[in-house]
Amino acid sequence: xxxxxxxxxxxxxxxxxxxxxxxxxxxxxxxxxxxxxxxxxxxxxxxxxxxxxxxxxxxxxxxxxxxxxxxxxxxxxxxxxxxxxxxxxxxxxxxxxxxxxxxxxxxxxxxxxxxxxxxxxxxxxxxxxxxxxxxxxxxxxxxxxxxxxxxxxxxxxxxxxxxxxxxxxxxxxxxxxxxxxxxxxxxxxxxxxxxxxxxxxxxxxxxxxxxxxxxxxxxxxxxxxxxxxxxxxxxxxxxxxxxxxxxxxxxxxxxxxxxxxxxxxxxxxxxxxxxxxxxxxxxxxxxxxxxxxxxxxxxxxxxxxxxxxxxxxxxxxxxxxxxxxxxxxxxxxxxxxxxxxxxxxxxxxxxxxxxxxxxxxxxxxxxxxxxxxxxxxxxxxxxxxxxxxxxxxxxx
Ligand SMILES: Cc1cc2nc3c(=O)[nH]c(=O)nc-3n(C[C@H](O)[C@H](O)[C@H](O)COP(=O)(O)OP(=O)(O)OC[C@H]3O[C@@H](n4cnc5c(N)ncnc54)[C@H](O)[C@@H]3O)c2cc1C
Numbered sequence: 227x228x229x230x231x232x233x234x235x236x237x238x239x240x241x242x243x244x245x246x247x248x249x250x251x252x253x254x255x256x257x258x259x260x261x262x263x264x265x266x267x268x269x270x271x272x273x274x275x276x277x278x279x280x281x282x283x284x285x286x287x288x289x290x291x292x293x294x295x296x297x298x299x300x301x302x303x304x305x306x307x308x309x310x311x312x313x314x315x316x317x318x319x320x321x322x323x324x325x326x327x328x329x330x331x332x333x334x335x336x337x338x339x340x341x342x343x344x345x346x347x348x349x350x351x352x353x354x355x356x357x358x359x360x361x362x363x364x365x366x367x368x369x370x371x372x373x374x375x376x377x378x379x380x381x382x383x384x385x386x387x388x389x390x391x392x393x394x395x396x397x398x399x400x401x402x403x404x405x406x407x408x409x410x411x412x413x414x415x416x417x418x419x420x421x422x423x424x425x426x427x428x429x430x431x432x433x434x435x436x437x438x439x440x441x442x443x444x445x446x447x448x449x450x451x452x453x454x455x456x457x458x459x460x461x462x463x464x465x466x467x468x469x470x471x472x473x474x475x476x477x478x479x480x481x482x483x484x485x486x487x488x489x490x491x492x493x494x495x496x497x498x499x500x501x502x503x504x505x506x507x508x509x510x511x512x513x514x515x516x517x518x519x520x521x522x523x524x525x526x527x528x529x530x531x532x533x534x535x536x537x538x539x540x541x542x543x544x545x546x547x548x549x550x551x552x553x554x555x556x557x558x559x560x561x562x563x564x565x566x567x568x569x570x571x572x573x574x575x576x577x578x579x580x581x582x583x584x585x586x587x588x589x590x591x592x593x594x595x596x597x598x599x600x601x602x603x604x605x606x607x608x609x610x611x612x613x614x615x616x617x618x619x620x621x622x
Pocket of ligand 1: 410411412413443445447474475476477478479495496497498499500502524525526527528554555556577
């Protein structure tokens with residue numbers, strides 16, 4: 227790590243040093259493909275149909291989107307990725323990406339996978355954080371009920387809630403034992419009050435003294451989240467616990483807006499992208515101004531927000547590698563941000579999703595959709611990959 231180096235997101239040599247020419251061409255093909263909105267729409271329908279009809283599609287997905295966006299089917303299969311990231315100064319966040327489980331045995335199995343991923347970080351500096359989604363270990367209907375009216379849960383639901391509490395508590399305790407901070411991902415707004423409640427209890431319990439082990443996630447596309455961030459900071463001040471937060475913009479915008487229209491309540495999402503961007507950047511300012519109480523991670527692929535945070539860190543005379551401030555991106559996305567930030571000495575980690583191919587499909591569909599030309603991300607990735615392909619040709 228070299229904090230004296232200046233930050234340059236345009237450096238494609240650094241951004242793609244982890245890909246050999248064959249892998250780079252594969253990435254080029256992939257981003258060209260997912261850049262096509264119609265193709266992604268048709269692909270999504272076909273994949274969902276194949277899943278319903280139980281037609282095996284792993285053979286098509288594994289060498290393409292899966293190998294680009296996921297580390298492997300098991301923790302062991304992720305080792306090569308973890309090693310490569312580490313060799314370039316980027317740490318790993320193992321993310322068990324199985325979704326849509328509802329039965330108790332399935333939820334328990336997911337809990338065990340997450341616990342194994344946390345245990346895998348013990349005494350291994352290549353891992354920056356662990357992570358989990360509460361909906362992976364709790365029935366969605368229960369989370370919704372606990373969010374809507376916690377006190378109205380019936381005895382059976384209360385019993386199920388106890389199991390959820392127990393699982394969350396066990397994962398947090400395991401993370402503390404392994405000395406690896408733990409992110410709790412944010413989800414849909416109708417599930418989030420219950421998640422916030424669990425996260426706050428865990429922060430109060432485990433983030434004592436100087437320690438910050440538990441991080442809740444704040445989605446700044448929501449109109450109410452900046453004030454939430456401020457209120458938990460005050461609570462931390464008053465009750466003497468450290469506040470851990472992962473700042474993100476938010477992944478469920480369409481779903482949120484559609485539900486609000488359907489059920490006739492005001493959308494919880496900012497009216498436009500600019501308002502979300504302003505809220506995200508205000509979140510960065512807030513966290514930096516309260517570093518005595520807050521440790522945080524900017525989970526973003528946005529160049530402006532990443533550059534803003536990097537600039538503010540340097541302007542404030544904070545060590546770029548300060549352990550209270552992290553940048554994070556997803557595997558296979560915005561490598562120009564991750565690897566150029568790490569090269570300039572900042573603390574950077576990538577989510578490395580893993581899990582059986584079939585079970586990671588919802589995650590992969592979200593990545594494909596996020597990377598269509600409508601969302602704008604793929605054109606930037608494409609441009610940079612193309613530039614690196616030409617640069618390599620010119621030096622050959
Ligand atoms: C490490 C990491 C962890 C993450 N964890 C979570 C998580 O726990 N929970 C979660 O929900 N998401 C999570 N995300 C996803 C994240 O919320 C965003 O969906 C994604 O990163 C795209 O936003 P961006 O900041 O990278 O930048 P950009 O690409 O600049 O912003 C895109 C985002 O801006 C917002 N936006 C776009 N258009 C509009 C509009 N018209 N009006 C209002 N807002 C708009 C949306 O949130 C959209 O996703 C995570 C992302 C990363 C990188």
